[in-house]
Amino acid sequence: MTRIGATREVFSFFAVLGRRSGRTRTFMALGLIPVVVAVLARIFLRGRSGELAAVSTEILMVFFLQIYIVILSLFYGTSITAEEVENRTLTYLGTRPVPKPAIVIGKYGAYAVLLFVMVAIGLGGSYFILNAARLGDPALYGAFFRYLGVLGLGILAYMAFFAFLGTILKRAIIVGLIFGFGWENIIQYFPGSTQKFSIVHYLKSLLPYQPGAGGGRGVALLLFRLEPTPPLGAGLMLAAIAGVFLALACWIFRTREYLYED
Amino acid sequence: MTAVIAATHLSKWYGHVLGLNDVSLEIEEGITGLLGPNGAGKSTFMKLATGQLKPNIGTVTVHGRRTWNTPGIFRTIGFCPEPDAFYDDMTGFEFLTGLLRFYGFSAKERRERAARALDVVDLTGDKDRLIRGYSRGMRQRVKFAQTIAHDPEVLILDEPLSGLDPLGKRKLIKVIRDFRSQGRTVLVSSHVLPEIEALTSRIVLIHQGQILAQGDISMVRELIEAHPHQISVRSSDPRGLAARFVADPAVLKMTFDPDGRTFVVETRDRDELFGHLAEAALAAGIEIEEITSPDDNLQSVFEYLVGK
Numbered sequence A: 001m002t003r004i005g006a007t008r009e010v011f012s013f014f015a016v017l018g019r020r021s022g023r024t025r026t027f028m029a030l031g032l033i034p035v036v037v038a039v040l041a042r043i044f045l046r047g048r049s050g051e052l053a054a055v056s057t058e059i060l061m062v063f064f065l066q067i068y069i070v071i072l073s074l075f076y077g078t079s080i081t082a083e084e085v086e087n088r089t090l091t092y093l094g095t096r097p098v099p100k101p102a103i104v105i106g107k108y109g110a111y112a113v114l115l116f117v118m119v120a121i122g123l124g125g126s127y128f129i130l131n132a133a134r135l136g137d138p139a140l141y142g143a144f145f146r147y148l149g150v151l152g153l154g155i156l157a158y159m160a161f162f163a164f165l166g167t168i169l170k171r172a173i174i175v176g177l178i179f180g181f182g183w184e185n186i187i188q189y190f191p192g193s194t195q196k197f198s199i200v201h202y203l204k205s206l207l208p209y210q211p212g213a214g215g216g217r218g219v220a221l222l223l224f225r226l227e228p229t230p231p232l233g234a235g236l237m238l239a240a241i242a243g244v245f246l247a248l249a250c251w252i253f254r255t256r257e258y259l260y261e262d
Numbered sequence B: 001m002t003a004v005i006a007a008t009h010l011s012k013w014y015g016h017v018l019g020l021n022d023v024s025l026e027i028e029e030g031i032t033g034l035l036g037p038n039g040a041g042k043s044t045f046m047k048l049a050t051g052q053l054k055p056n057i058g059t060v061t062v063h064g065r066r067t068w069n070t071p072g073i074f075r076t077i078g079f080c081p082e083p084d085a086f087y088d089d090m091t092g093f094e095f096l097t098g099l100l101r102f103y104g105f106s107a108k109e110r111r112e113r114a115a116r117a118l119d120v121v122d123l124t125g126d127k128d129r130l131i132r133g134y135s136r137g138m139r140q141r142v143k144f145a146q147t148i149a150h151d152p153e154v155l156i157l158d159e160p161l162s163g164l165d166p167l168g169k170r171k172l173i174k175v176i177r178d179f180r181s182q183g184r185t186v187l188v189s190s191h192v193l194p195e196i197e198a199l200t201s202r203i204v205l206i207h208q209g210q211i212l213a214q215g216d217i218s219m220v221r222e223l224i225e226a227h228p229h230q231i232s233v234r235s236s237d238p239r240g241l242a243a244r245f246v247a248d249p250a251v252l253k254m255t256f257d258p259d260g261r262t263f264v265v266e267t268r269d270r271d272e273l274f275g276h277l278a279e280a281a282l283a284a285g286i287e288i289e290e291i292t293s294p295d296d297n298l299q300s301v302f303e304y305l306v307g308k
Helices: A003-020 A022-031 A033-044 A049-086 A090-094 A100-130 A138-168 A172-187 A192-197 A199-205 A217-223 A231-255 B042-049 B071-075 B092-103 B107-120 B136-148 B166-181 B193-199 B217-226 B238-245 B270-284 B297-305
Strands: B005-014 B017-027 B030-035 B057-062 B077-080 B154-158 B185-190 B202-207 B210-216 B229-235 B251-256 B262-267 B288-292
Touching: A003 A022, A003 A100, A003 B092, A022 A033, A022 A049, A022 A100, A033 A049, A033 A100, A049 A090, A049 A100, A049 A138, A049 A172, A049 A199, A049 A217, A049 A231, A100 A138, A100 A231, A138 A172, A138 A199, A138 A231, A172 A192, A172 A199, A192 A199, A199 A231, B005 B042, B017 B042, B017 B057, B017 B202, B017 B210, B030 B042, B030 B166, B030 B193, B042 B057, B042 B154, B042 B185, B071 B077, B077 B136, B092 B107, B092 B136, B107 B136, B136 B154, B136 B166, B154 B166, B166 B185, B166 B193, B185 B193, B193 B217, B202 B217, B210 B217, B229 B238, B229 B270, B238 B251, B238 B262, B238 B270, B262 B270, B270 B288
Parallel strands: B030 B185, B030 B202, B077 B154, B154 B185
Antiparallel strands: B005 B017, B005 B057, B202 B210, B229 B262, B229 B288, B251 B262
């Protein structure tokens, strides 16, 4: 079997497992919170389309970009190798005729698709409920797919970084939490080039907002001190982050031996 | 006969703990039992032989190929791990067909192979149940099924009989013996002598990370017979009972436990001692509450071999 073939088989294996897990059900429910908020907003802000649009943006910014994709990527990314060791199931994968990097890449791919679908359902549900009055407007769909694309890139970059942490650290979740909700939340507001040491900076640079262009409180907070990287540069940087950390995770997973705790 | 599994000066340590110490060993076709107490190094050897661990010193090969980071050799190896660990959200059938994906079999062949392997371990009727709901014995059987599903030439089985009921053990022993008759190589570990005895007469004794002896199981049996046994007797009147047969030639040594209800007898002839013990208890009208053997025979043999 070729490396690509092996990666595809690992992908299929974990696509099934990932869908089934209790963790996925829990996070799926979490992702539906904005949909509930959107329904409530429709009920209580009936006829005030400007406010609905603001709520929509707040949901996207605060919840999906700053919380949901970070949490999802953290739990699924670190689990790519760590859960196999903790659950002692690594033996089943490690004694198959499959190169170890194929295990990391295949599982990363399966979880990335799963997370993307979860995000798309939550985002799509809330976004189109809030913008139900504009469903005939093609610009609505353009913006939606741009948001979704940014979140997808965020998933790929965050998950690769957390996958890397999972291969080298025993308590990767804790370090990941500090990174995702400490470092990322602080460093993005630093002036100058320091903010470029955060993943979220590049994600924000790809959003269809410009500093000083107004918007809700979420937008104002997000654009605070943002010195955006040009979209092409931001996209390339996110791709590079994903590629480098995934390659590192593969290399470490291939060379390191993992011991079960007795 | 050429060695299928070969270890040369193999050593492995975990930090400051020695897992395996300068082991040189050749496993040939047929069934070989790896016998040793818990923590002896059996699992470490098997993990090294299946490429899950990297040797600190020495080499281990299967069919002449080193196992660490050589995924290709796993086409010919089936490994049954000792831990009771699974992808619990899968059914037994999905677990097997899922793992068979990694060999490049077609979907049809995966289903057929999984069905055959589950049939061998009598799990056909439960194949569509989630593994989470399986009993310990069923989990042990599905673990064995994943070992054989891809039809490997070499089976490495780490405590495959643990957790099985007597009937399950008998069935699995028969299946493993069938593999030998098909000309395959089976390395099976256990800390229970009768289990290994039921499978093979060729054994390797391992203790504290070292190979103590290898050869025919009759050698171990002879050592066990030559070694004193300890029998613990709990009674309402232990001193009264002990006084009745302390002069018996079968008794080598006798000690009393601090609990005041138990005494331990050391003997070379257990059967004779049991007979005399029963006679003494009946004659004195003393009740025997419990008879146990705190001394595991195999453990005694290992201690004897390492010169303790």
